[in-house]
Amino acid sequence: MKLPDAQQLKAWDAYTIQQEPVSSTDLMERAAMACTGWLLTHFNNREFMIFCGKGNNGGDGLAIARLLLQHGCAVKIFLPQTANPVSADHAVNLLRLREAGGNAVEISTREELPHITQGIIVIDALYGSGMNRPLEGIVADIVNHLNNSEAVVVSIDLPSGMLVHESSVGRLMVKAAYTLSFQVYKLCFMAAANAAFFGRLVVLDIGLHPLFLHQLDTVYSMTTKEKTVSLLKDRDAFSHKGTHGHALLIAGNKGKAGAAILAARACLRTGAGLLTVDAAETIIDILQTAVPEAMTKDRREKAFSNRFSAIGAGPGMGTGKEETDLLTGLLNDTDQPLILDADALTILSVHKQLLEQLPPGTILTPHPKEFDRVFGACSHEFDRWNRAVALSVRYPFVIVLKGHHTLIAWQGKGMFNNTGNAGMAKGGSGDVLTGMLTALLAQGYTAHDAAILGVWLHGLAGDLALMQQQSLESLLPSDLIDSIGAAFNSLRG
Ligand SMILES: NC(=O)C1=CN([C@@H]2O[C@H](COP(=O)(O)OP(=O)(O)OC[C@H]3O[C@@H](n4cnc5c(N)ncnc54)[C@H](O)[C@@H]3O)[C@@H](O)[C@H]2O)[C@@H](O)CC1
Numbered sequence: 237m238k239l240p241d242a243q244q245l246k247a248w249d250a251y252t253i254q255q256e257p258v259s260s261t262d263l264m265e266r267a268a269m270a271c272t273g274w275l276l277t278h279f280n281n282r283e284f285m286i287f288c289g290k291g292n293n294g295g296d297g298l299a300i301a302r303l304l305l306q307h308g309c310a311v312k313i314f315l316p317q318t319a320n321p322v323s324a325d326h327a328v329n330l331l332r333l334r335e336a337g338g339n340a341v342e343i344s345t346r347e348e349l350p351h352i353t354q355g356i357i358v359i360d361a362l363y364g365s366g367m368n369r370p371l372e373g374i375v376a377d378i379v380n381h382l383n384n385s386e387a388v389v390v391s392i393d394l395p396s397g398m399l400v401h402e403s404s405v406g407r408l409m410v411k412a413a414y415t416l417s418f419q420v421y422k423l424c425f426m427a428a429a430n431a432a433f434f435g436r437l438v439v440l441d442i443g444l445h446p447l448f449l450h451q452l453d454t455v456y457s458m459t460t461k462e463k464t465v466s467l468l469k470d471r472d473a474f475s476h477k478g479t480h481g482h483a484l485l486i487a488g489n490k491g492k493a494g495a496a497i498l499a500a501r502a503c504l505r506t507g508a509g510l511l512t513v514d515a516a517e518t519i520i521d522i523l524q525t526a527v528p529e530a531m532t533k534d535r536r537e538k539a540f541s542n543r544f545s546a547i548g549a550g551p552g553m554g555t556g557k558e559e560t561d562l563l564t565g566l567l568n569d570t571d572q573p574l575i576l577d578a579d580a581l582t583i584l585s586v587h588k589q590l591l592e593q594l595p596p597g598t599i600l601t602p603h604p605k606e607f608d609r610v611f612g613a614c615s616h617e618f619d620r621w622n623r624a625v626a627l628s629v630r631y632p633f634v635i636v637l638k639g640h641h642t643l644i645a646w647q648g649k650g651m652f653n654n655t656g657n658a659g660m661a662k663g664g665s666g667d668v669l670t671g672m673l674t675a676l677l678a679q680g681y682t683a684h685d686a687a688i689l690g691v692w693l694h695g696l697a698g699d700l701a702l703m704q705q706q707s708l709e710s711l712l713p714s715d716l717i718d719s720i721g722a723a724f725n726s727l728r729g
């Protein structure tokens with residue numbers, strides 16, 4: 237699913253109006269009906285206060301007010317007086333509201349701000365995707381007033397003050413409990429820094445023309461289940477272990493055997509035919525006991541006797557001289573893609589010249605701190621995403637920037653993942669991902685396909701483990717591994 241920016245959203249409206257065809261007022265009515273339906277389902281018999289700006293977001297608010305009134309709800313409507321021009325559809329809906337017996341109260345000073353009693357549902361229809369400058373004057377007063385109240389605030393399309401495609405850090409914005417957004421996810425909803433402001437996100441279908449989105453070129457998109465299903469390969473009935481690749485994991489050191497075990501188990505559960513783990517001598521016995529299916533290699537033995545189908549390096553590997561030499565040697569000798577995570581990324585951050593040597597199709601899996609260590613400090617998430625996308629043009633590697641919505645950057649495009657949950661915020665979840673990605677590369681998936689599919693399956697395994705028996709608190713990375721099978725089956729099912 238593509239994530240359009242504010243201009244593209246506007247163009248999508250215009251395209252729908254022209255191609256369907258539908259009048260802009262009727263399109264607004266459709267949006268308002270979708271919102272009203274949701275509000276009546278979730279807040280029946282409650283009192284509403286609606287704050288409407290002068291643009292189309294405010295127009296939505298006025299149409300919602302009229303529809304709620306027609307359903308017999310108690311609704312108070314407020315219009316902040318600003319120097320803005322009134323949009324045509326706002327004007328039409330103000331007239332319709334008045335004809336329906338609604339009374340909109342103009343407010344221009346702080347003294348006129350209404351008292352917000354507990355239990356009231358406040359609808360924020362001040363600004364939407366047309367927001368183009370910081371909130372000020374009476375609108376800023378309203379937003380502060382709402383944020384200081386205990387009301388449940390429902391924002392229409394976006395929390396007023398939030399920018400669609402840029403960072404809103406430090407800006408005044410409405411703190412909504414719910415955001416009813418139209419048609420598609422937007423980039424701002426991918427940002428952790430915005431989460432406390434948009435609250436629970438509901439995406440309502442308002443019937444914008446699908447062809448527009450189909451033809452649209454966007455930098456950012458979101459992975460869908462259909463996309464991941466289309467990537468999944470069949471496992472040949474006549475196959476043998478050699479068919480599914482021999483993976484190598486360079487993982488595990490003293491005190492960090494667990495990371496190697498998690499990565500190794502995840503790698504085997506994701507379908508690798510054979511697995512060798514290169515580990516520090518002190519943990520070899522532990523590894524062989526915990527993962528009997530894997531072969532091991534003592535890290536002190538420098539040479540690798542096999543040619544591997546894919547190599548994943550980093551989980552609990554260590555960052556000493558031995559590991560640095562190993563990684564440097566590997567990059568001198570091999571032209572096959574690697575997966576670099578955790579300690580391998582730390583080594584990369586100290587020896588940045590190695591970046592130039594990474595074979596095409598290599599996957600880097602940094603979390604934000606690791607990303608900044610390797611590529612320089614970023615001031616906010618949008619900066620980091622844009623940088624990851626720009627780097628994916630300059631370098632032939634895939635960047636898997638981990639987070640609630642992990643970003644997969646490749647060849648100038650960024651794709652956000654939409655599976656996974658906060659139960660996965662526990663040490664070891666990343667090791668599981670590295671094992672899974674290594675297995676997919678070993679089975680012949682391209683780096684980009686492996687990243688999309690692996691990240692989706694990893695999050696889905698977390699979601700399925702939650703549905704089966706775990707809670708957000710109790711979920712362990714081992715549970716992710718136990719649910720990898722169910723995740724594959726659910727994609728195939
Ligand atoms: N397909 C869609 O996305 C649809 C969008 N609709 C609504 O239309 C909205 C977009 O409408 P508009 O483009 O009129 O945008 P807004 O309603 O966000 O308002 C933009 C107007 O406010 C002014 N403005 C922007 N920032 C300001 C600030 N900080 N202080 C004071 N004035 C400011 C702008 O100059 C412009 O005149 C969407 O968010 C959505 O609510 C719906 O009506 C129907 C369909």
Ligand SMILES: Nc1ncnc2c1ncn2[C@@H]1O[C@H](COP(=O)(O)OP(=O)(O)O)[C@@H](O)[C@H]1O
Pocket residue numbers: 578602603638639640641642655656657658659660661662663664665666667669694695
């Ligand atoms: N709140 C969350 N929602 C979804 N996924 C999460 C969340 N927290 C962590 N994850 C996932 O868990 C993994 C954590 O990886 P990482 O930060 O490297 O930790 P570690 O290697 O210590 O396990 C990533 O794949 C990340 O996307």
Ligand SMILES: [K+]
Pocket residue numbers: 293360361362363364391392393394395396
């Ligand atoms: K809004």
